[in-house]
Amino acid sequence: MVRYILMVLGGAVSFGILSSFVKLAYQHGYNTAQISFLQALIGAIVLWVVFVISKKPAAHRKQIPMLLMTGATIGIATFLYYLSVEFIPASLAIVILMQFTWIGMLIEWVLFKKKPSYSELLIAAVILFGTCMASGISFTDGASLPLKGILIVLAASLVYAIYIVANSRIGRDICWQNKSAWIMTGAATAIWMMNLQSISYHLLMEIDLLRWCIFLAFFGTILPPILFAIGIPKVGATVSSLLMTIELPVAALSAHFILGEAITELQLTGIAIMLIAIMTMNFIRSARQKKETMTVY
Template sequence: MTKYILMVLAGAVSFGILSSFVKIAYQQGYSPAEISFSQAFTGALLLWLLARIVSPGFSVRSVGRRQIAALLGTGATIGLATFYYYVSVHYIPASLAIVLLMQFTWMGLLFDWLFFRKRPSLMEAGISAVIIGGTVLAGNLWGNTDFHVSWTGIFYVLLASVLYAGYIVANSRAGKHMPNLTKSAWIMTGSALAIGLVNLPSLATESHLGFALGQWALFLALFGTVIPPVLFAKGIPHVGAGISGILMTAELPVAVITAHFLLGEQLTTTQLIGIVIMLGAIIAMNRYRVRKVKPVAAN
């Protein structure tokens, strides 16, 4: 169980470093549609190439159309979550956006309860509350009296949070008997298709397509659409949707720390306290989950 927990955490860390680099790309004139679509499209190509190398004998016929449709739908959720999150940071501060995105933690547990009757334990609910409190501190919102924020940005990031939670639940149940790279390739194909369809008019008229954008696409694809999905595809089915949602909150402290060192953004004592609270809660949940699973494995 420990190695699967580490896989989910590593995927979250990979996601966490992206926002700083995306902000740099925005400074160079690229749009959320260009960045998110090129990232997903390049990632899908890389995953299909790796899938053919690692599992050359795998046949799609052994899976069925329903499974493929489920994987494409799973990809659509993470693709649109990424796109709408990228859009939101144009309207609201990055610290507020990441804090609101972290609401997928309790949303994942709620979805598991509502749709699959998997009621969260008191421990899971309590740790979720602690993590949510930690995100408020880590986002530097404690004592902030400036409420002049864009409701458009808040809408987009909350929409991204709902889609992110749906992705976690869907990924934990779709394509369980498929090779991980092939599963990830189908998911990223769905991601690229969804982002492309939503942004078709703007992408058709963009003038930034070229080698420079390709460099950004390759870098962001590796850390945003290749490494995390592969790790999530392997780890989430073993860890479970609810716990995975909690583990993936590691994206927040990583994003804050990366922004501090790469972009020179302020990192206050309050934020550090919030990060410590979150990491402590995540570690506590890991220990709880491992102790809970060990007796079952012994039987």
């Protein structure tokens, strides 16, 4: 069991370090479109190879459009998240991105009439309170931060929440190898279509850019899906959700140690509050799902 727990943790840690290395790639002269597209493309190619080797059954052709659309959402979310760190600190970007936890709850409420409990609404408020602390923004320095960057990462959080809701409802009967390959194909296609004019195709073949994107693809679009696919079924969805919250402190600490971004005790306290609130929300959701399942049977 310890091995599978470490797999889930490893996948979450991989996600957590991405924004810091994306920001380093920016320092080498590359832009968001090039990095996000090439990362998704490399990930899609590798995942298709994994699927072919696995010899698992393929998805039905009627399922493919929805899988591609699901992939488009994670592609757009990734692009927007990477774009936001051009304007704001990586440690702030991840804190705002984590708002997908309660945004997803609202989406399910509006679209699927899955009304949240009072405790879930309270926890959502606590997450927002923790976000204010973890952001490290005061009334005096908040105005100096580009509003553009904050709005971009808020949009990324919204689209990421849509991806999670869609991914949880679409293609449940499809093997993870094929599902991941189609989703990443949709992600690469969406990023390409959004940046037709800004992607320099001759630059995509630069060895240095390829090195950066192979690294980012490995830790962002190849390793986590494989680790999650193996580890989550063994550990369980509830425990996995709790383990995956490690992405938040890992991203903040990576930004501190790799990029030299300042992190205060107030921010650490805010991160801790957010983690506790997110874990509590996952416990409540799991308990409600079990209760609904027992009622059905």
